[in-house]
Amino acid sequence: MTTQRWSIEFDNVTFGYPSPRPSNLGEAQGLTIDIKKWQVEENQTVFISGQSGSGKSTLLNLICGTLQPSSGSISILGQAFSALSESKRDRFRAEHIGVVFQQFNLIPYLSVKQNIELAAYFGKGLKVATTETIINICQQLNLPSTLLQAPASQLSVGQQQRVAIARALINQPELLIVDEPTSALDSSARDSFMQLLMDSAKRYQFTLLFVSHDLSLADYFEQHIKLADINQAGEISE
Amino acid sequence: MILSIALKSLNHRLTAVLLTMLSIIVSVSLLLSVEHLRIQAKDSFGRTISGVDLIVGAPTGQSNLLLYSVFRIGNPTNNVSWDSYQALAKLPSVKWIIPIALGDSHRGFRVLGTNNNYFQHFQYGSKQPLVLAQGTQLLSTFDAVIGAAVAKKLNYQLGDEIEMSHGLAEVSFTKHSHSPFVVKGILEPTGTPVDQTIHVSLAGLEAAHKSESEIDEILHQIEAGEQVDIDIDGVTAMFIGLNSKMQLFQLQRGINQYKKEPMLAIIPGVAFSELWQLVGNVENMLLFISALILFSSLLGLGTMLLTTVRERRHEMAILRAIGAHSRVIFLLIQMEAMLLSLFASVIALILVWLGFQFGAKWLSAEYGLFIENSILGLRSLAIIGLVSGATFLIACIPAISAYRQSIQQGLISK
DSSP: OOOOOEEEEEEEEEEOOOSSOOGGGOOOOSOSEEEEEEEEETTOEEEEEOOTTSSHHHHHHHHHTSSOOSEEEEEETTEEGGGSOHHHHHHHHHHHEEEEOSSOOSOTTSBHHHHHHHHHHHTTOGGGOOHHHHHHHHHHTTOOGGGTTSBGGGSOHHHHHHHHHHHHHTTOOSEEEEESTTTTSOHHHHHHHHHHHHHHHHHHTOEEEEEESOGGGGGGSSEEEEHHHHBOSOOOOO | OHHHHHHHHHHHTHHHHHHHHHHHHHHHHHHHHHHHHHHHHHHHHHTSOBSOOEEEESSSOHHHHHHHHHSOOSOOSOOEEHHHHHHHHTOTTEEEEEEEEEEEEETTEEEEEEOTHHHHHOEETTTEEOOEEEEOSOOSTTEEEEOHHHHHHHTOOTTOEEEEEESSOSSOSSEEEEEEEEEEEEEOOOSSGGGGEEEEEHHHHHHHTSOHHHHHHHHHHHHTTOOOOOOOOEESEEEEEESOGGGHHHHHHHHHTOSSSOOEEEOHHHHHHHHHHHHHHHHHHHHHHHHHHHHHHHHHHHHHHHHHHHHTHHHHHHHHHTTOOHHHHHHHHHHHHHHHHHHHHHHHHHHHHHHHHHHHHHHHHHHOOOOOOOOSSHHHHHHHHHHHHHHHHHHHHHHHHHHHHHHHHOSOOO
């Protein structure tokens, strides 16, 4: 019998923002997250759906370690976050977790290559970001190597999303968190992006956590979780 | 890597950065210039006269006596009689004595009546004597020895005639048009009021105030090689050198208590200090104003960075997402501020250096101010260090704001 390995483990986790909450997240109304038990198996592809204000962003911040739960424990890739200092959580995130946002994924004044190298600098070191490695990853994501020196601000949204994946992959993460990355893409670009993402998950063997309110994307994933099903906290208006 | 990001970030907002940098360049240049001029002015002030133990004149304030006798600024309140001058000259403790008589001018330059003791004993800077660039000292009644600035500005050569005016105005209605002074010597530049002075003999100055017929008679005597005997009424002031410094206070007290004629004897160094205290308040005020201008420029820098913190929240979120600690965010903002401030300071230093390099000649030619271009020194480095320190403190406001924002917002995606 093999031991089950978890990428994400939530155990009696609660989180509430102190009032007033940060302006981008709306007003506090008690707990935002209240998850009794939640586990994601290693190398699974998971789709998390939820309405606006259901606590998706807060959940991602908790998984990344940028927020600490009010109570309960969170383990990511077998590492209990409560045992780590803020600096160590940052380091852990840099080395093991990749993040792709809905938009504004890249630092606009840096080139594509510099954006990717920056992730390596904070993660496993610049040695992992050789030009050859970067070109390889970019090719797999259908990004021509001629784009490497282009400023990120000159790329299309679809190209920026692919560079964001490339940046996430440079540290060979074990967990990739993707937050509504297709909302700014048209349907053909969305399908192409989803295919690339799923291919990458298979090739690089990472756990994929995909957050979106677009339920039509759920079919791409092995598991679909409705946030409202695991989060006992009441709905928060954004 | 962070340095590279900071540089590219500054480059990304080039217009705002250049305007802020320009503001800092102007204020740091002002601060460096004021500080340099302050030091140079103090040095220049102190090097005006050297080796003189006592200055004696009619009773007045010691600053006033120093100003009119050494700097040729203002007017003497009264003269000292020729008898008193001779009495002092005969004292055994007096090694040498230089009489000076002021009151007339030539095209805005002071005319100073004296004797050749002036050229032998007067010193400036680090006991540097006066040196003739051309010609001779005062050999005859109507000889004139002019300072370097006078010769340059009026384009005078040896043999040119000088017409004296009463008073100091450049255009005077009371001219001694019959006074036949001739340039016989031109002094090397000294960087002191000597450069702006026309030196004539006491007898010549006295004769210039006589009637035309009397002057003709004197000229006739000179041409005939006869002894010219002109009575001198008095002098404006005297510079005295002593045989022994031990006698300084005793002689000063003796002169100040002289019964036959009220006189004031001052020690140049003491008078300089008193005068500099007055000037010092002005220079401190200038320095304070310069520092305020710098402070306002740095506040501008802080404001510029603070306004961009909100705009850059996505950039902060990206950095946090890829594992940058909030301290990195603080460091990035600080680094941008420090880079901008350092660039501006270095440019300001170069500009001020160039300014003094090319302006020094003009200052010496136009105003007799000798400014050494020693701006690239420890003092300037200390000022730049202070500017950097002030930048760090002011940049803490946007840096802390960015730091806190990065903690509060976490990984925003919208």
